Amino acid sequence: MPVVVVESPAKAKTINKYLGSDYTVLASYGHVRDLPSKDGSVDPDHGFEMLWEVGADSKKHVKAIADALKDDDTLILATDPDREGEAISWHLQEALTKRKAIKAGTAVSRVVFNAITKSAVTEAMKNPRQVDMELVEAYLARRALDYLVGFNLSPVLWRKLPGAKSAGRVQSVALRIITDREMEIEAFRATEYWSVRAMLETPRGQSFEARLTHLRGKKLDRYDLKTAVEAGLAVQAVSSRALSVTSVEAKPASRNPAPPFMTSTLQQEASRKFGMGARQTMSAAQRLYEAGHITYMRTDGIDMAPEAVHAARDTIKTRYGAEYVPADPRMYKNKAKNAQEAHECIRPTDMAKAPGDIRLSEDDQRKLYELIWKRTIASQMEAARMERTTVTIGAPDGQVELRATGQVVLFDGFLKVYEEGRDDVEDEDGNRLPQITQGDRLKPAAQALSADWAKLAGQSDAVVEADAKGDLRKSEAALLSADGAVLGQQHFTQPPPRYTEATLVKRMEELGIGRPSTYASILDTIVARGYVRKDKNRLIPEDKGRLVTAFLVNYFRRYVEYDFTADLENQLDEVSAGERAYKDVLDKFWRDFSAAISETSELRITDVLEKINEVLEPHLFPPTPDGTDPRLCPNCGQGRLSMRTARSGGAFIGCSNYPECRYTRPFGPPNPDGDDGTAIGPDGKMLGVDPDTSEPVTLRDGRFGPYVQLGEVTEEVKKPKRASLPKGWSVDDMDIGKALQLLNLPRHVGDHPEDGQPVEAAIGRFGPYVSYKAKDAAKPLYANLPDVEEVWTVGMNRAVELLAAKAAGRGGRGAAAAPLKELGEHPEHGGPVNVMSGRYGPYVKWDKVNATLPKDVEPEALTMEQAVALIAEKATKGGKAKAKPKAAAKPKAAAKPKAAAKPKAAAKPKAAAKKAE
Numbered sequence: 068m069p070v071v072v073v074e075s076p077a078k079a080k081t082i083n084k085y086l087g088s089d090y091t092v093l094a095s096y097g098h099v100r101d102l103p104s105k106d107g108s109v110d111p112d113h114g115f116e117m118l119w120e121v122g123a124d125s126k127k128h129v130k131a132i133a134d135a136l137k138d139d140d141t142l143i144l145a146t147d148p149d150r151e152g153e154a155i156s157w158h159l160q161e162a163l164t165k166r167k168a169i170k171a172g173t174a175v176s177r178v179v180f181n182a183i184t185k186s187a188v189t190e191a192m193k194n195p196r197q198v199d200m201e202l203v204e205a206y207l208a209r210r211a212l213d214y215l216v217g218f219n220l221s222p223v224l225w226r227k228l229p230g231a232k233s234a235g236r237v238q239s240v241a242l243r244i245i246t247d248r249e250m251e252i253e254a255f256r257a258t259e260y261w262s263v264r265a266m267l268e269t270p271r272g273q274s275f276e277a278r279l280t281h282l283r284g285k286k287l288d289r290y291d292l293k294t295a296v297e298a299g300l301a302v303q304a305v306s307s308r309a310l311s312v313t314s315v316e317a318k319p320a321s322r323n324p325a326p327p328f329m330t331s332t333l334q335q336e337a338s339r340k341f342g343m344g345a346r347q348t349m350s351a352a353q354r355l356y357e358a359g360h361i362t363y364m365r366t367d368g369i370d371m372a373p374e375a376v377h378a379a380r381d382t383i384k385t386r387y388g389a390e391y392v393p394a395d396p397r398m399y400k401n402k403a404k405n406a407q408e409a410h411e412c413i414r415p416t417d418m419a420k421a422p423g424d425i426r427l428s429e430d431d432q433r434k435l436y437e438l439i440w441k442r443t444i445a446s447q448m449e450a451a452r453m454e455r456t457t458v459t460i461g462a463p464d465g466q467v468e469l470r471a472t473g474q475v476v477l478f479d480g481f482l483k484v485y486e487e488g489r490d491d492v493e494d495e496d497g498n499r500l501p502q503i504t505q506g507d508r509l510k511p512a513a514q515a516l517s518a519d520w521a522k523l524a525g526q527s528d529a530v531v532e533a534d535a536k537g538d539l540r541k542s543e544a545a546l547l548s549a550d551g552a553v554l555g556q557q558h559f560t561q562p563p564p565r566y567t568e569a570t571l572v573k574r575m576e577e578l579g580i581g582r583p584s585t586y587a588s589i590l591d592t593i594v595a596r597g598y599v600r601k602d603k604n605r606l607i608p609e610d611k612g613r614l615v616t617a618f619l620v621n622y623f624r625r626y627v628e629y630d631f632t633a634d635l636e637n638q639l640d641e642v643s644a645g646e647r648a649y650k651d652v653l654d655k656f657w658r659d660f661s662a663a664i665s666e667t668s669e670l671r672i673t674d675v676l677e678k679i680n681e682v683l684e685p686h687l688f689p690p691t692p693d694g695t696d697p698r699l700c701p702n703c704g705q706g707r708l709s710m711r712t713a714r715s716g717g718a719f720i721g722c723s724n725y726p727e728c729r730y731t732r733p734f735g736p737p738n739p740d741g742d743d744g745t746a747i748g749p750d751g752k753m754l755g756v757d758p759d760t761s762e763p764v765t766l767r768d769g770r771f772g773p774y775v776q777l778g779e780v781t782e783e784v785k786k787p788k789r790a791s792l793p794k795g796w797s798v799d800d801m802d803i804g805k806a807l808q809l810l811n812l813p814r815h816v817g818d819h820p821e822d823g824q825p826v827e828a829a830i831g832r833f834g835p836y837v838s839y840k841a842k843d844a845a846k847p848l849y850a851n852l853p854d855v856e857e858v859w860t861v862g863m864n865r866a867v868e869l870l871a872a873k874a875a876g877r878g879g880r881g882a883a884a885a886p887l888k889e890l891g892e893h894p895e896h897g898g899p900v901n902v903m904s905g906r907y908g909p910y911v912k913w914d915k916v917n918a919t920l921p922k923d924v925e926p927e928a929l930t931m932e933q934a935v936a937l938i939a940e941k942a943t944k945g946g947k948a949k950a951k952p953k954a955a956a957k958p959k960a961a962a963k964p965k966a967a968a969k970p971k972a973a974a975k976p977k978a979a980a981k982k983a984e
Contacts, residue, residue: 069141072132072159074152077357078183082145085185086192091135095146099125100158102214109214111661115653117211121162132159133168140173144198145191148179148410149365150643151584154206157198181372182416183359205643208652212236212635215657219664220623227667227675228618231611232596232782237581238589239619240632242598244574245566246608246616250686253736255562260290261298265305265469265553266512267460273501274512277460279305281468290560298555299546306548308462310469312507316457320474321450324481326369326399327412327443330583331576333364333435336442338569339488341434342604345568345587351431352413359416360425361439365584366410369399371443375411378418379447386421387483393449414443445485452478458503473500511552565605579633597781610719610734617679622667626660680710687720689736697737702730710734711756719753719763729755729803755803757810762787764806766798773798775806793830793855808859813838817863820906826866828858837866848874853915864905865917886912887926890934900934902926913938 068091073079076094083092100119102108110116121129136142142163144156156177163169176195180187216236224231263279280287282301292298328336333352337343343351352364371379376396384392399412415436422437453476460469476482546555566574572586581589593599598612608616619627626632635656641647680687687710688697700706706724722728731753752766754775762778771791778787790809792798813829819839826839833851835858840847850869852861886901893900893913900913902920909926910919911934918941920926924933 068139069143070132070135070139071143071145072156073145074147074155075357077354081183081357081359082188085188090143091139093132093135094128095132095155095159096125096128098122098155098158099129099162102210104218106218108218109211111215111653111657115211115650115657117207119158119161129159129162129166133163133166136163136168136173140170142169142173142175143192143195144175144177145180147365148181148363149584150202150206150209151365152179153177153199153202154210157200157203157206160198181411182362183357184416187416201645202643204649205639208642208649209639211653212656215653215660216626219660220626223664223667224615224618227670227672228614231615231618232598233592234615234619235589235592236626236635237585237632238592239615239627240580240629241571241575241589242593242608242612243616243620243627244571244578244629245593245599245606246613248563248566249608249613252562252565253686255560257559257561258290259293260558260560261292261295261301261555262289262558263292263298263301263305263553263555265310267310267509267552268512269501269503269509270507271502275458275471275473275500275503276498277458277469277471279467280470283466292555295544295546295555295557298557302546302548302553302555305467305469306511306550306553308464308467310460310462310467310509312458312503312505312509313461313468314457314459315503315505316459318455318457319477320453320455322453322480322482323450324397324445324448324485325442325487327371327414327446328439329366329369329412330364331367331572331586333413333439334572334583334586335569336438336488337435338567338572338604340438343431343434345572345590347431348435349587351429351435354429355427355432355436355439360420360427360436361416362411362414364413366413367583368401368410369412370401371399371412371414371446375414375418376447379444382418383444383448385419387448390478391449391480391483393447397447399446412443413439415440418444441485442487445481448481448484449478451476451480451482456500458500460509471500473498475499511548511550565607567604567606571606578629579636580629582636595782597779613734614679617682618675621678621682622670622675623663626663676710683710686736687734700724700728700730703728706730721753725755731755754801754806757807764803764810766801766806773801775801775809777810790830794834795855812858814858816861816866819867820863826863826870828852828861828866830855830858837861837869839866839870857915862917864907864910864919865915867906868903868917888929890929890931893938894931894935900931900938902929902934911937916942 068089071082071086071090071092072095073082073092074095074097076096079092079094083090086092100121102117103120108118110118132142142160144159146152146155146159160169160175169175175197177198178191178195180191213236217233220234220239221232224234265277265279266274267277268274279301282291282304292301325332330349334345334348337348338345349364352361355361356364380392380396418440420440422433422440425436427433427436453474456473456475458471458473460471461467544557547553564570568590571590575581575586576583593612594601596611597609598615599606599608601607616627635652638647638652642649642652684698688708691697698708700708700722703722703724706722706728708720708722708730711719711721719734720732722730733753754764754766756762757764757777760777765776767774767776774789774791776787776789778784780787788810790806790812792801792809796805809830813827816826816828816837818824819826819841822842824840824842826837828835828837830836835852835855836849837852838847838849848870850866850873852858852869887904887909888902890900890902890911892898896914898914900911903910903912903917904926905917905919908919908922910917911929912918913934916938918934918937920929920937
């Protein structure tokens, strides 16, 4: 039986049903060979020879195919119909030839089908061909380029920039796009402007809204009204004049549907409508394709097979009526430059199967199939027909002019099925206007009808919150006329929005960077490397990502230029079209790139950091309003501010007078509102650097309250060491010393005198405590400390005493011993003073103070005067304030066994001390 090889077992199962028992269908499980992650896998000195090896997981799959070929001498390679699929077929042929499974008499052919349906598979089997070496060479060139860049540039980053992970031919450019946008946002300064609107009423009692477009006979641009004073004068000018309709103009308009999906537009729309990431979208699409529900999902093409177009038109006529079918089929032209890679669009394999007609167990697949079906059907439907009306309103003296626009849908057309999502809200007013005729006299509306006017009515200093696309929030004030019908509203110019996955894919597509099949893996990589984080679907560059971008822009600028990367993609397309030799592309690239790598060999880390400081200076240290030196430390007034890095790759701004001056602020420009580095920002507040590990110590705010953290989250360190601030500790008082105190817990008090096991002091979810686990005990013993400060001052005598009392209180051994001598009440503060027998010798006890007796003093001979002196000396050394009489007179305050008698909850002291996120 002929052996047919596809990529996945799911695809193999579906195809096997169509081909029947006359064929053996096996899966390769993706690429069977790859370049080893070591030096020399691509050898520029020997014609860019590439060393391939079969992966450990792939060996058994290759063996299974080889074993099947022993019984048959026909091999049919049926991998995906794109450059990657062609490469897999080539790899299989090479690997099987190398192990002599393909012999001189073995017939090897290649078949492709754009959809896994019986008709498509059967037709493909009738039209076999050989492996397309032009597509394979395009793959080889791309793979060699990615290897040469990653394997040579990444080590430069490791050596010259602490904490950097990797660089890549396309990933570094994508990172630059995100970083450049963040720089735009931070450099943005909001500008105030005002708009004026009026709520007017027609003679028939219907209300509508109009906006002021001309003032004093001059057309108003969007930002012409700059202040509240100017807006107030405009409001008065409108409200004090008699207004009438000067013209009504109605124009027909039509709107055509969007073309069917290709890979990038499918990723964008799934992100807009469902919040699905590129990887999630492609995974769901892959399963739909393998099940035979949709055509191949990696394509740059938007054209549709003629039979699919006719099927779509038939479905439209059946479901929605003949009026929704255009007279002629809609034709869409491919955007892809290389026709060999421009496959058919992404569409349902059976147009008649609406979303409700097929059973899909996974929610992602259901959503995606419905999206693809609706978009495909809509692309062949009649255009939507509208009527757009513009009403011009003026005063007799011509000093003011207002305009109202509206739209009426006369025939919904494709909108009955689907409307494309948008990344930005359009300004066009889609409201329906009431009946209005030229010459109508208008008067102020009796009441404001819009929601925002309802909020503002009757409020002199009303404030409305405006959301700037998820990135900024500004307070916007409003002015109302006396009758409440004219509104002047304050606005602020908005920064460009941060990229989402959808808008980043769209931008990369516009620039010609990468290919649809690579977008998902690129996004995954820069997030996994810690260069970018996702917050509410927005992509925000981390410090590491910004530093890597600054380094590459400074030392390898050409290779992160948008035009250069796009031109390289064009050259690869020319290779796949047979218009350029792939080794010529590699040779040209390597000649310049290797020279750039060599130029960085002598760079020192300090030189790199200083250069990045210089490059980022306008961003990190913008000019101050008063003209003072922006790099002068605001804390000590002497040191110079500069960027610092830790081994984890995090960055912050610190003073050159460290450690004398511990001023720090987050990486980035200073807060324009005057942040002095004391606030906890979204990335935490830098407190300093741990001298033992050189890791940054930050103060952060989590869902369980403020905490301190050592280092940053990395791929290797998923959970850095953290410690919550104890109750009573103020965020404002936190410094590096206090932070390190918390991070160094639990504190080793000493070894228990009975069995030598460690006694520790720490802070847990129930407060400060001491703990000890005896050799023969199943669980540790915990005893609460009354005061947080005792965690750092408690000695062995007191710790052993507390633990013994706790053991006695729960029925264990070690009941509290009787005093050796009772001296009476403390003469100054009250409370009993006793001489006790301790594990380390006799000591005098008063309140929370345990003072060891000198060796030359006998317990029986100790006087109250001597005891008071010892207590005072011990209290001073421990840094403890003298206790108040009332506090010492309440033994119950320190004896609440029920409040702390939950040993299971506190069974792990280290874990208990880390309740922060």
